Structure formats: structure tokens, C-alpha cells
Amino acid sequence: MTVALPGAAAHPRPYLGRIGTRGRERLINLAAYLMLLVAIAIVFFPLAWMLTVSVRPNIEVMRMPPEWLPQVFTLEGYRKIFASKRYLVVFLNTMVVSLVVTALSLVLGAMAAYALARFKFAGQRAVLMFLITTQMFPLVLLCIPYFRIFITLGLYDTRTSLIVVYLTFTLPFCILMLRSYFINIPRDIEEAAMVDGCSRLGAIFRTLVPMSYPAFIGAGLYTFLLAWNEFLFAVVLIESWENRVLTMAIYSLMAEFVTDWNTMMAFSVLASLPLVMAFIFLQKFMVQGMTAGALTS
Amino acid sequence: MLLTLKRKYREELLAASFLWPSLLILVALLIYPLIDVVRLSFHDSNLQREVWVGFGNYIALANDPLFWRAFWQTVVFTFFSVLLHLVIGLGLALLLNMNLDPAFRTVARGLLIVPWLLAPTVAGMIWVLMLQPFGVLNGLLASLGIIDTNSTISWLGDPSTALGSVTAMNVWRAFPFFMVMLLAGLQAIPKQLYEAAEIDGASLFRQFWHITLPQLRSVITTIVLLDSIWTFRAFDPVYVMTGGGPAHSSEVLATAIYFDGFQKLKFGYASAEAVVMFIVLFIVSAIYVRRTMSNQQ
Numbered sequence: 001m002t003v004a005l006p007g008a009a010a011h012p013r014p015y016l017g018r019i020g021t022r023g024r025e026r027l028i029n030l031a032a033y034l035m036l037l038v039a040i041a042i043v044f045f046p047l048a049w050m051l052t053v054s055v056r057p058n059i060e061v062m063r064m065p066p067e068w069l070p071q072v073f074t075l076e077g078y079r080k081i082f083a084s085k086r087y088l089v090v091f092l093n094t095m096v097v098s099l100v101v102t103a104l105s106l107v108l109g110a111m112a113a114y115a116l117a118r119f120k121f122a123g124q125r126a127v128l129m130f131l132i133t134t135q136m137f138p139l140v141l142l143c144i145p146y147f148r149i150f151i152t153l154g155l156y157d158t159r160t161s162l163i164v165v166y167l168t169f170t171l172p173f174c175i176l177m178l179r180s181y182f183i184n185i186p187r188d189i190e191e192a193a194m195v196d197g198c199s200r201l202g203a204i205f206r207t208l209v210p211m212s213y214p215a216f217i218g219a220g221l222y223t224f225l226l227a228w229n230e231f232l233f234a235v236v237l238i239e240s241w242e243n244r245v246l247t248m249a250i251y252s253l254m255a256e257f258v259t260d261w262n263t264m265m266a267f268s269v270l271a272s273l274p275l276v277m278a279f280i281f282l283q284k285f286m287v288q289g290m291t292a293g294a295l296t297s
Numbered sequence: 298m299l300l301t302l303k304r305k306y307r308e309e310l311l312a313a314s315f316l317w318p319s320l321l322i323l324v325a326l327l328i329y330p331l332i333d334v335v336r337l338s339f340h341d342s343n344l345q346r347e348v349w350v351g352f353g354n355y356i357a358l359a360n361d362p363l364f365w366r367a368f369w370q371t372v373v374f375t376f377f378s379v380l381l382h383l384v385i386g387l388g389l390a391l392l393l394n395m396n397l398d399p400a401f402r403t404v405a406r407g408l409l410i411v412p413w414l415l416a417p418t419v420a421g422m423i424w425v426l427m428l429q430p431f432g433v434l435n436g437l438l439a440s441l442g443i444i445d446t447n448s449t450i451s452w453l454g455d456p457s458t459a460l461g462s463v464t465a466m467n468v469w470r471a472f473p474f475f476m477v478m479l480l481a482g483l484q485a486i487p488k489q490l491y492e493a494a495e496i497d498g499a500s501l502f503r504q505f506w507h508i509t510l511p512q513l514r515s516v517i518t519t520i521v522l523l524d525s526i527w528t529f530r531a532f533d534p535v536y537v538m539t540g541g542g543p544a545h546s547s548e549v550l551a552t553a554i555y556f557d558g559f560q561k562l563k564f565g566y567a568s569a570e571a572v573v574m575f576i577v578l579f580i581v582s583a584i585y586v587r588r589t590m591s592n593q594q
Contacts (some may be wrong), residue, residue, distance in 0.1 A: 025396070028395070029395065029396055029397070032392050032395045032397065033397070033401070035392055036389075036392050036393070036397075036405050039389060039392070039409065040405060040408050040409060043408070043409055043411075043412060043469070044408065044411075046412075046420075046423045046424065046427060046469065047411060047412070047423070049423065049426070049427060049433055050423045050426075053426065061426070062429065062431035062432065063431075063436075064431055064435070064436050064439065064446055064449070065436050065439060065440045065446070066433045066436035066437070066440075108318050108319045108322070109319065111315040111316070111318065111319065112315060112316050112318075112319035112320070114315055115311075115312040115313075115315035115316040116316070118312075119308050119309065119311070119312035121308075121309050121312050121313070122309075125590070127316070127320065128590070129586055129590060130323070131323075132585070132586050132589055132590070133582055133586055134323060134327055136523075136526045136578060136581070136582040136585065137327060137578075138529075138530040138551070138571065138574050138575055138578050139530065139532075140530065140532055140550075140551040140554050140555060140571060140574070141330075141331070141334055141554075141571040141572075141574065141575050142326075142327070142330045142331075142334075143554075143555070143558065143559075144334055144337065144558050144564055144567060144568055144571065145329070145330035145331075145333040145334050145337070146330060147559075148333070148344065149330070149333075164326070165326065167322055167323075167326060168323070168326045168327055171319055171322065171323060172323065175319060200311070225414065228416065229415070229416035229417065229418070231416065231417065231418045231532070231533045231536075231537075232532045232533065232551075232555075235536075235555075236555075236559065246416070247416050247418040247419070247533075248418075250416075250418055250419060250422060251418055251422075251537055254422060254425070254537075261426055264422060264426075265422075265423070265426070268419045268422055268423065271416065271419055272414065272415050272416070272419055275414045275415075276411060276414055279407070279410070279411075279414055280407070283403070283407050287406075287410075287477055291477060291478060291481050
């Protein structure tokens with residue numbers, strides 16, 4: 001895992017000779033630790049600010065010079081959210097939409113990925129090329145036709161429309177990621193299971209699926225993240241509050257009460273919490289998903 | 298002979314039946330709307346009526362200073378976002394790749410990824426709060442003595458700083474993607490290369506220039522292409538933070554298309570803008586797809 005520090009070998013430079021190789025290596029390492037800590041502090045500052053604002057009264061937020069720590073601690077912002085059905089329904093909607101999108105993408109994606117990984121057929125290259133291109137589609141281009149289509153179909157302002165539309169970007173990602181994982185699993189293992197009397201489908205479920213669980217977790221989490229954070233389609237396709245998802249609700253809160261920062265930041269904290277928690281527990285898989293997502297080869 | 302033929306067809310049939318659900322969905326969700334938006338771009342349409350205008354929308358577009366302004370601002374936003382993502386991501390990846398305690402490395406990497414997990418909407422809201430005239434950034438600058446408490450800057454309300462502020466937020470939000478990808482790339486470089494360079498007495502900088510950078514070149518090209526595409530089509534950061542204003546000073550193509558379509562109800566005109574955006578992205582995507590496909594051989 002760790003690549004040896006370049007420059008840490010047995011040839012001390014004359015100009016650093018006095019502190020020796022050991023000392024020099026230690027010094028460079030210390031600097032690395034320090035710089036990383038500074039970077040973490042800078043990167044975390046906006047997040048820390050979000051957290052502290054979510055637990056202060058609003059009059060404290062815009063004070064000049066700023067109070068770094070809350071002078072009065074209040075959970076008023078969180079209370080407002082949990083006391084109101086109006087806000088809770090938004091969390092529920094987002095959860096339902098994201099979960100359904102993830103499940104659909106994984107099932108349909110795994111099937112397509114299997115076909116692409118195990119069979120040779122005419123047009124395979126074209127299909128792959130199409131899938132890679134879809135990840136780069138300008139989504140705003142699709143808004144106008146979707147808006148028209150869903151009005152015609154009577155699906156405008158429904159959660160169903162969001163679920164369907166999110167597949168445009170989650171499904172190709174799942175297919176590509178699962179395919180690159182399946183390719184690296186030897187097909188002998190399935191064939192052995194088939195020799196032992198499994199049908200092809202049985203063999204897939206008993207060997208390939210269990211063996212690919214890291215890919216399923218990685219792709220599933222990444223898909224969930226994409227769906228949970230999506231904003232553009234939620235703006236264009238949803239009208240009524242009952243069908244809103246988080247990102248859109250937070251945005252309309254900003255327009256609604258410009259000064260109610262603690263409620264908005266409480267909302268933001270709650271909206272980010274599920275993803276951050278999932279990431280803490282499943283960091284390894286998620287980083288895999290992130291890496292594989294971009295370099296599907 | 299007959300048997301192998303039959304087997305081949307059976308395989309193709311199985312592959313097709315696994316593949317068609319996904320392909321059908323993606324064609325319906327991507328190809329049909331694409332055709333529809335191209336068709337609409339030749340019409341004058343406000344959803345109620347559709348009048349054929351030929352290239353009228355495109356001619357109007359070419360003569361619209363606001364469109365060209367949005368176009369160049371998108372290019373500027375993309376260029377600086379991607380450049381800073383690369384510089385910051387590479388710097389942090391190099392630090393994380395040094396001879397650190399493995400537990401510290403995991404925790405540091407995990408913490409530094411968090412901004413990337415947030416919804417762009419949420420990240421945008423946090424920065425809107427921080428960048429208020431009486432927000433914490435001005436407070437910080439004032440307490441450092443850089444600006445006067447009475448002449449605070451309205452970062453998002455001033456045309457000269459709006460686009461820069463949105464870019465800063467986007468840099469903060471998305472650098473972790475580069476960091477993770479480049480760290481994975483760094484860890485794949487064989488250490489022997491550095492050991493050999495060390496024996497030849499190459500300095501750290503020369504090792505970086507002659508080993509690290511060339512070895513990372515393919516990863517860098519890939520993520521720069523991907524991020525350029527993603528940033529060029531970005532909607533959420535701009536829409537949430539400034540809505541393209543003040544006075545169009547932070548307008549990008551995605552928000553311009555949205556406002557022309559859904560606020561001004563000029564759907565034909567917005568479609569023409571979307572087609573231009575698609576053509577630009579398609580060219581970059583084609584380069585990316587060629588690279589990815591050739592890696593696959």
C-alpha cells in the first residue's frame with residue numbers, strides 16, 4: 001500500500017548531511033502531517049460552520065465580528081423540522097425515490113452487465129460506447145422534452161417521474177461498474193456450478209452474485225448518493241410540496257425565509273447525515289465505486 | 298457444427314434478453330428526448346403552439362450577447378474549476394501517499410472526501426450563508442484586518458465576484474474526486490522506479506517530473522476530461538448560489554437554458570441553446586470514449 005518516501009534512501013545529500021537521512025525523513029513526514037491537518041481544518045471549516053449555525057439562534061448568525069462558538073445553544077431549528085409533517089414528508093419522499101432507483105438500477109444493471117461481460121454478440125462495442133457516452137449527456141438538455149412528455153403522460157409532479165428519470169444516469173453507471181467487476185471473475189466458477197447441476201441462473205445466483213458483493217455495495221451506494229443529491233430534475237418535474245425531495249425543499253426554504261438560517265442549516269445537516277454515516281461505515285466500498293465509476297475499463 | 302451454431306444463437310438470445318430491458322429504458326429516456334429537443338429547436342414553441350421557424354432560433358442565438366456571455370462564463374467557470382481541482386487534488390494525493398501512519402491516512406482521506414458527499418444544493422447553501430455581507434467570510438477578513446468592518450463585500454451580490462465565488466464553492470465541493478483518483482494512481486506506481494532514480498541521485502522534484510507525472514498521465518487525462526464535461530454542464534451550484542445573477546454576471550449555459558425555457562417559456566430557443574451545448578459536450582465526450590474504448594482492447 002504505502003509507497004516508500006522518495007528521497008529516503010541511503011544517500012544523504014551534502015546540504016542536509018548534518019541532520020542525517022533519518023532526521024530528514026522525519027522532518028519531511030512531520031511537514032506532511034502538519035499540511036494535511038491544515039488542509040483538513042480548511043476543508044472542514046464550512047461544515048463546522050453549518051453545524052454551529054444549526055444550533056444557534058438566528059440573531060447570532062450575522063454578528064460582526066463572528067462568534068466562533070454558539071453563545072446560546074438552541075435546538076430550535078431541529079425542533080421545527082421534526083415538529084412539522086411538511087418537512088418529514090420530504091425526507092420520506094427522498095428516501096423512497098433513492099431506494100427504488102438504487103434497487104432498479106442494481107437489478108437491471110446486473111442483468112445487462114452480465115450479458116456484456118459473458119457473451120459475445122454483434123453490436124457489443126456500440127452498446128458499450130453508448131453507455132459510456134450517456135454518462136456525459138448534458139442533463140439540462142433532457143429537461144424540456146421530459147417536461148413535455150410527463151405532462152402528456154399525466155406523470156408530471158409525481159415521484160414516479162423522478163424515479164424513471166434518475167435511471168438515465170444511474171443505470172449506465174451500474175452496468176459499467178458491475179461489468180468491469182464481472183469480467184474479472186473467472187467464468188470457470190459458474191461453469192463448475194453448472195456441471196454440478198445448477199441452471200445458468202442458479203449458477204449466477206450462487207457464485208457470481210455473492211462474489212461480487214463489493215461491486216454491488218459500491219455501485220449501490222454511489223447510485224443512492226446520486227439520487228439523493230439530484231436537483232435539476234426535481235426542480236423541473238415536481239410542483240407540489242407533497243412530492244418534493246430534499247434538495248428542492250432546501251432550496252425553496254431559502255426563498256421562503258431568507259433569515260431563518262438555523263432551520264436551513266439543521267435541514268442541511270439532516271440531509272447530509274445519512275450519506276456521511278453510510279460513508280463512515282462503508283468507506284472502502286464507496287471509494288472503490290468512485291474510482292471504478294470514472295475509470296470503467 | 299449444427300450444435301455449435303444452435304448454442305451460439307441460444308447464447309445470443311440469452312444475452313439479448315438480459316440486455317434489452319436496460320437498453321430499452323435508456324433509448325426511451327435519452328435518444329427519444331434528444332431527437333425531440335433537436336426537432337423543437339427548429340420551432341417557435343411555448344408548449345401551447347409550435348411554429349416551424351427553420352434556423353431562426355439559431356440565428357437569434359448567434360446574435361444574442363447574453364448567450365455568448367453565458368457561453369464564455371461557462372468556459373471560464375469550467376477552466377478554473379478543473380485546474381484548481383487538479384492542483385489541490387494532486388497536492389493532497391501526494392501528501393496522503395507519503396509514509397504516513399495507515400490509520401491516519403484512512404481517517405484523513407475519509408475526512409477530506411466529505412464535501413464531495415454533500416448535495417451541491419446543500420454545499421451551495423452553506424456557502425451562501427458564509428458569503429453574506431455580514432457572513433463569516435467577511436467577519437474573518439475583518440478580524441484579520443484585510444477589510445474594514447463597515448465596507449464588507451457582498452460576494453454573491455457583486456457582479457465582479459459572483460462567478461468567482463461560485464467557482465470557489467465548486468472547487469471546495471469537488472476536489473475530493475481528483476484526490477481519490479490520483480491517490481489510487483499514485484499507489485499503482487511501482488516503487489522500483491523511485492529506488493532506481495534515487496541511486497542515480499535524482500532530486501525529489503526531478504522524480505516527480507520524470508516518474509510521478511508521466512505515470513499519472515493517463516489518470517489525469519481521464520479525470521480532467523470527465524470533470525470538464527461535468528463542470529461544463531453544471532446547473533446546481535450556480536442556480537442555488539446566484540441564479541445566474543447579478544445582471545447575468547454568473548450565468549452559465551445550464552442556467553440560461555433553464556431560465557429561457559421554464560421562466561420565459563421560450564422552449565424552442567432554449568432547445569437551440571441545449572443543442573449547441575450538446576454539440577460541444579459531444580466533441581469532448583467523443584475524445585473520452587475513444588480513450589476509454591482503446592484502454593479496453
